Amino acid sequence: MIKNWIREKLIKTLDKMGIEEIPDFKVEIPLNNFGDYSSNIAFLLSKKLKQNPRNIALDISKHLLDDKEYFNKIEVAGPGFLNFFLNEKVYSEFLFFEYENPQYWKKANNKKILFEFASVNPTGPITIGHGRQAVYGDILCNIFQTRGHSVEREIYLNNAGKQIRLLGRSLWVRYNNLFKNNYDIPEGGYKGEYLIQTAKKLKDEIKDKFVDKWDSSIADFFNQYAFEAMFEGMKETFDNLSIKFNNIFKEKSLVDDGSVDKVLKELEEKNLTYESEGALWFKVSRFKDEKDKVLIKSDGYYTYYLTDIAYHINKYNRSYEKAYDILGADHVGHLDRMYAALDAFDIPESFLIFILHQYVNLKKNGEIIKMSTRAGNFETLDDLVIAVGKDATRYFFARFDPDTQMLFDIDLAKQKTNENPVFYVQYAHARISNIFKNASEKNVSFDEISTMKNLNSEEEKNLIKEIDRFEEILDSILIDYKINKLTNYLESLASFFHGFYSKHIIVDENDIKTTKERLALCKAVQNTLKGGLSLLGVSAPENM
Numbered sequence: 001m002i003k004n005w006i007r008e009k010l011i012k013t014l015d016k017m018g019i020e021e022i023p024d025f026k027v028e029i030p031l032n033n034f035g036d037y038s039s040n041i042a043f044l045l046s047k048k049l050k051q052n053p054r055n056i057a058l059d060i061s062k063h064l065l066d067d068k069e070y071f072n073k074i075e076v077a078g079p080g081f082l083n084f085f086l087n088e089k090v091y092s093e094f095l096f097f098e099y100e101n102p103q104y105w106k107k108a109n110n111k112k113i114l115f116e117f118a119s120v121n122p123t124g125p126i127t128i129g130h131g132r133q134a135v136y137g138d139i140l141c142n143i144f145q146t147r148g149h150s151v152e153r154e155i156y157l158n159n160a161g162k163q164i165r166l167l168g169r170s171l172w173v174r175y176n177n178l179f180k181n182n183y184d185i186p187e188g189g190y191k192g193e194y195l196i197q198t199a200k201k202l203k204d205e206i207k208d209k210f211v212d213k214w215d216s217s218i219a220d221f222f223n224q225y226a227f228e229a230m231f232e233g234m235k236e237t238f239d240n241l242s243i244k245f246n247n248i249f250k251e252k253s254l255v256d257d258g259s260v261d262k263v264l265k266e267l268e269e270k271n272l273t274y275e276s277e278g279a280l281w282f283k284v285s286r287f288k289d290e291k292d293k294v295l296i297k298s299d300g301y302y303t304y305y306l307t308d309i310a311y312h313i314n315k316y317n318r319s320y321e322k323a324y325d326i327l328g329a330d331h332v333g334h335l336d337r338m339y340a341a342l343d344a345f346d347i348p349e350s351f352l353i354f355i356l357h358q359y360v361n362l363k364k365n366g367e368i369i370k371m372s373t374r375a376g377n378f379e380t381l382d383d384l385v386i387a388v389g390k391d392a393t394r395y396f397f398a399r400f401d402p403d404t405q406m407l408f409d410i411d412l413a414k415q416k417t418n419e420n421p422v423f424y425v426q427y428a429h430a431r432i433s434n435i436f437k438n439a440s441e442k443n444v445s446f447d448e449i450s451t452m453k454n455l456n457s458e459e460e461k462n463l464i465k466e467i468d469r470f471e472e473i474l475d476s477i478l479i480d481y482k483i484n485k486l487t488n489y490l491e492s493l494a495s496f497f498h499g500f501y502s503k504h505i506i507v508d509e510n511d512i513k514t515t516k517e518r519l520a521l522c523k524a525v526q527n528t529l530k531g532g533l534s535l536l537g538v539s540a541p542e543n544m
Helices: 002-016 041-049 053-064 088-100 128-146 162-177 193-206 216-240 251-256 259-269 304-317 334-344 381-388 390-398 410-414 421-441 458-468 470-480 484-503 512-536
Strands: 037-039 071-077 081-086 111-116 149-157 247-250 273-276 279-282 293-296 322-328 352-357 360-364 367-369 406-409
Touching: 002 037, 002 041, 002 053, 002 088, 002 458, 041 053, 041 081, 053 071, 053 081, 081 088, 088 458, 088 512, 111 128, 128 149, 128 322, 128 352, 128 360, 128 381, 128 390, 128 470, 128 512, 162 193, 162 216, 193 216, 216 381, 247 251, 251 259, 251 304, 259 273, 259 293, 259 304, 279 304, 279 334, 293 304, 304 322, 304 334, 334 352, 360 410, 381 390, 381 410, 390 406, 390 410, 390 421, 390 484, 390 512, 406 410, 421 484, 421 512, 458 470, 458 484, 458 512, 470 484, 470 512, 484 512
Parallel strands: 111 149, 111 322, 149 247, 322 352, 360 406
Antiparallel strands: 037 081, 071 081, 273 279, 279 293, 360 367
């Protein structure tokens, strides 16, 4: 990256000047054309060196200008900003690298990390709200992977708790309703149309075998059948969005293999549990400023919290360097409780990183749609994909800062105009494909070029600088997990390209040398657009 190259130049220069302790300075693209890049290094050094920052900046610029091969000039602005005006050779070398390495942003590494996301009670079709998390997690994994991490994707299914029991009983009611037996959906149960369809399928399979019959073994049958039916639907939904998981982890497996009982035993041995109100509690307050939490309820059933402790111990024992949990913002109270459990088992808190996101509202025909899984009056993720397509679904989910609630505008997502951001970015990619088609029709060959010295307009330099920002954007996402930075970047790159396209003739039969250089620039832009769209899981069409 050009910014990193300038940083290295500054660090070497300061070393020559005898300055050993170098502060964490910035190199940025300045506003209002105050140079190609600028740095605040002189300000940060002024306190240490006890000198005027402007004098420090002047001294640095004199040393750097000894290398006139790369700097046209360096200005000291205001009280000490260093503004760099780069020689075309710098742009040429970086563009050559990005042009000749179509996937220059990919890194190789072997840090093994786990991302858990889209984990749900599998009690119905995937809703819009859970869809945001699924897409968000998938894209975040793509970015971590392309920047050198060995990533595994995992979904955790709560199939051993109260909600599955309510789902199973609700399915039994719907099954009996098909035989004209009018039982009521249990309180807190599930009323959606989807269970009627599942009941019809079950009726075809088992006929009247369990009509008016109910005991613990029949309950287990309906719980399992309902779970499997819902999970099959979930897998189809994820497939429609090209979301794949390396691991599908079921809560019940932790009960069946004794992991949960082992957790209970160890906590009891450490004197970290007590009984109260007929329930068994974990002493969360021993580790965090939080209330104690129930492990086993008064009815004898395990809580999600207990099985979740066993699950995270399981994660740690699988030797991941880090584990990332992506959760909805309503789970914020769960964080300290889980860190307390890790402390109890001597697992470093740094192992587990929680990433929270806000939920999504759906807007259609100018109205907000209310969503509720249990009441059955929700729009499913499948419905959304059918309405706007996979590309728009994934792109729009990615566009919003995870810390903010998003409003998914279906009408905008369906538009085939530049107002639709995914269309705008994809159109830039398709436009470049058309440029190469035009060049071929004019018999302008696109072979290797020896220079890019003709790319000296502001539009061309801005495009090169924007391409050069791609890796910086990806690395910033590794820190704050805001994948909307990627969509913002792609829209910015597309905007720079559309501006360049409208101002310059790219394929000029009377100037083949410049044409080839501009084609190389277009190819670098196209590669970057395609790479960014690929990380989003969005197609890069050749024609639109």
